Amino acid sequence: MTAVAVISGAASGIGRACASVMRRSGWRTAGIDLNASDTDLPLRADVSDRAAVLGAVDRVVERFGRIDLLVTAAGYYEEGIDVADIRVAQWDRMLGVILGGTVNCCAAVLPHMLSRDQGAIVAISSELALGGSATDLHYVAAKGAVLGLIKSLAMEVAQSAIRVNAVAPGPTDTPLLAPDSLWREPSYLSTLPLGRLVKPAEIASAVYYLATEGSMYCGEVLSPNAGAVI
Amino acid sequence: MPVALITGAAQGLGHATALRLAADGFTVAVNDLTDDGRLTDLAERTGGLAFVADISDPVAGPAMVRAVADRLEPVEVLVANAAAMAMSPFLESKPDEWWHQIDVNLSGHFRIIQAVIPGMRVLGHGRIVIISSGWGVIGHPNATAYAASKAGLIALAKGLGRELGPQGILTNAIAPSFIASNAPRTPSIDTILIS
Numbered sequence: 154m155t156a157v158a159v160i161s162g163a164a165s166g167i168g169r170a171c172a173s174v175m176r177r178s179g180w181r182t183a184g185i186d187l188n189a190s191d192t193d194l195p196l197r198a199d200v201s202d203r204a205a206v207l208g209a210v211d212r213v214v215e216r217f218g219r220i221d222l223l224v225t226a227a228g229y230y231e232e233g234i235d236v237a238d239i240r241v242a243q244w245d246r247m248l249g250v251i252l253g254g255t256v257n258c259c260a261a262v263l264p265h266m267l268s269r270d271q272g273a274i275v276a277i278s279s280e281l282a283l284g285g286s287a288t289d290l291h292y293v294a295a296k297g298a299v300l301g302l303i304k305s306l307a308m309e310v311a312q313s314a315i316r317v318n319a320v321a322p323g324p325t326d327t328p329l330l331a332p333d334s335l336w337r338e339p340s341y342l343s344t345l346p347l348g349r350l351v352k353p354a355e356i357a358s359a360v361y362y363l364a365t366e367g368s369m370y371c372g373e374v375l376s377p378n379a380g381a382v383i
Numbered sequence: 384m385p386v387a388l389i390t391g392a393a394q395g396l397g398h399a400t401a402l403r404l405a406a407d408g409f410t411v412a413v414n415d416l417t418d419d420g421r422l423t424d425l426a427e428r429t430g431g432l433a434f435v436a437d438i439s440d441p442v443a444g445p446a447m448v449r450a451v452a453d454r455l456e457p458v459e460v461l462v463a464n465a466a467a468m469a470m471s472p473f474l475e476s477k478p479d480e481w482w483h484q485i486d487v488n489l490s491g492h493f494r495i496i497q498a499v500i501p502g503m504r505v506l507g508h509g510r511i512v513i514i515s516s517g518w519g520v521i522g523h524p525n526a527t528a529y530a531a532s533k534a535g536l537i538a539l540a541k542g543l544g545r546e547l548g549p550q551g552i553l554t555n556a557i558a559p560s561f562i563a564s565n566a567p568r569t570p571s572i573d574t575i576l577i578s
Contacts, residue, residue, distance in 0.1 A: 203478065236546055237500050241441050244493055248485065252531060256481070263474055282534075285541020294489060297538020301530035304522025306473055372522060 157181045157217040158364070159210065161200050161258050162227030163190035166327030167277055170353035171224045171360050178361065183213040185258070186227065200227040200254030201246075203261075210261035219269065222364045223262045225255045225299075226277045230329040232289045232336075244291045251295035255302060259317075263310065272315045275360045276303045280323040280378040296321075300374060307372030318363045318370050323378025326350040346380030388412040388451055388458045390438055390495065391465025393421045395564030396514060400462050405429035409460065412451040414438070416465070438465055438491035439483070448498035457502025463492040463536070464514040470525045481528040488532035493539065500552065508551040513540045515558040533558070 158175045162168030163184025172182045172192045184190030185198050185206065194216055198205040213220060228251045231243070255276050266272030281289065282296035300319055307317035323345070324336040330350075335341060342348055359377045363370055376382060387404045391397040392413035398421075405411045411431035415422050418435050426433040432454060436447035451458055467487040469480050496511060503509030518526055519533025540556035547554055 236543065237497055239493075239497070241494065244490060248490065252485070252535070253482075256527075260474060267474075281542070282538045283541075285538065285543075285545050287542060287546030290493075290539060290542045290546065293542040294493065294535045294539040297541075298485070298489060298531040298535030300538075301519050301522060301532070301534025302527050304534075305518070305524060305527040305530040306522075308522055309473055309524035309527070 155179060155181050156221040157183065157213065157219050158222040158224065159183045159185065159213055159220055159258070159262060160190075160192065160224040160226060161185045161254060162225075162277075163192050163195075164188040166226070166329055167322065167325060167353050167356045168224065168226030170357035171226060174354065174357040174361050175222070180222070181217055183209075183217070185209045200225075200257055201249040203257045206254075206257040207261045210258075210265070214265055220262050220265045221272055223258055223272070223274045224277070224360055224364075225258050225274070227254045227258075228277070228329070230289070230292055232292075232334060234288055234290075236290045239291050247291040248295050248298070251292070252298045252302065255299050259302075259306060263315070266315050267310070267313050270313050270315075273364045274303075274306070274315070274317045275363050276317075276319045277356070277360075278303070278319045278321040278374065280321050280376060280381050283321055283374070283376065284382040303374075304372045311371050316363075316368070316371050318367070318373045318375070320356060320359045320363065320375045320377065322356045323351050323376070323381040325353055325356055327353055346383070349379060351377055351379050384408055384410045385459040386410045386412060386451065386456045387460035387462065388414065388448070388495075388499070389462040389464055390414045390492070392425060393418070396559070396562055397462070397464040398425060400464065401425055401429060401431070404460070404462075405431060410455055412455060412458070414447060414465070438495055439467075439486040441494060444491055444494045445498040448495060452502055457506065458499040459503065459506060459508070460510045460512070461496065461499050462512045462514070463495065465491065466514070466529075466532075468526075468529045470529070472525050473527050476528065484528040485532050485535075488529070489535040489539070492536065496539075496543065500547070503552045504550060509553070511540075511543060511547075511552065511554040513554065513556040515540070515556045517558050517560045520558050
């Protein structure tokens with residue numbers, strides 16, 4: 154049987170790159186995204202909506218009969234906001250999508266992995282969760298919370314041979330970084346040891362590694378970040 | 384006398400922090416969700432004031448910070464200590480219970496911090512001390528929400544440190560391990576402590 158990967162946020166950026174590398178490697182892919190994704194089973198759903206995610210995952214199981222990998226890449230980014238100006242609704246939405254989306258996808262997929270005593274989950278966090286960042290506090294807090302969730306969940310399900318890990322990318326060349334983003338400024342890039350943005354395909358390589366060869370990782374945070382946090 | 388606001392001060396770490404800050408010359412504003420007499424006792428003992436408020440309430444939390452400024456002075460030191468905790472296996476967690484821990488520990492303090500910043504900016508300095516947890520660093524089974532909230536607080540502290548540091552407002556986090564306090568224990572916590 155061909156292995157099956159469920160990828161949230163599969164329509165663009167890192168999620169799209171993950172779907173692409175999994176398909177090239179012979180996996181069947183299901184994408185959960187607000188938009189249609191280039192996957193074997195594109196499902197449109199808002200990850201912050203628990204019922205919608207449960208419904209989407211049910212369709213994956215109906216179609217493919219199994220889930221071997223979950224990648225939680227759905228998210229969005231807002232920068233250039235002073236902490237005092239972050240509105241409560243903005244904060245709640247950011248936590249609902251990034252932390253809530255990760256929780257909802259894990260809760261929907263785990264029963265199917267537990268029933269087979271195998272599976273892997275890779276959550277996309279952020280380098281900003283490791284090193285902090287000014288002017289995007291709600292995003293940073295949500296991505297940091299994902300790390301706490303992932304480490305605890307890793308301990309909880311490890312005895313069922315389900316491995317839970319995270320990837321914390323540095324600034325990556327995706328549509329989430331606006332053309333005028335400060336992270337694209339040469340003055341910022343020059344501070345990075347590698348001097349450049351990370352490519353989505355490079356993040357996907359780290360995800361693929363954790364999902365396959367990286368069978369010894371449990372509760373790990375890989376940091377492909379061009380040296381942003383060393 | 385500079386004003387220090389301590390959330391979750393009726394017992395345990397918050398209580399001890401309030402006593403120490405008062406002894407060191409701060410006027411303490413002590414907060415907790417309810418007052419069964421301990422909060423008022425603490426306020427009287429320290430010469431401070433008690434402020435009962437649910438910090439997970441988007442209105443009540445910031446309103447409390449305004450009340451502290453009105454009745455004392457703007458907050459110069461914030462100790463973000465209040466926390467909700469409930470342990471349960473991830474798949475058995477009730478969404479409301481799961482999110483309540485995020486609402487109190489992370490979102491509640493986000494709003495309290497937002498509310499104290501303008502006053503600290505006027506003062507030109509301030510200190511924000513966030514009580515995280517070792518579990519926010521290393522995780523713990525059956526504590527996904529608590530660990531997520533505490534890891535979020537660490538990231539929040541790092542971000543605030545970068546954002547507010549240049550304005551003279553210093554933010555740091557403390558990640559304690561188990562503390563011998565009088566906080567109510569869940570059976571599973573007792574199991575951990577004994578084992």
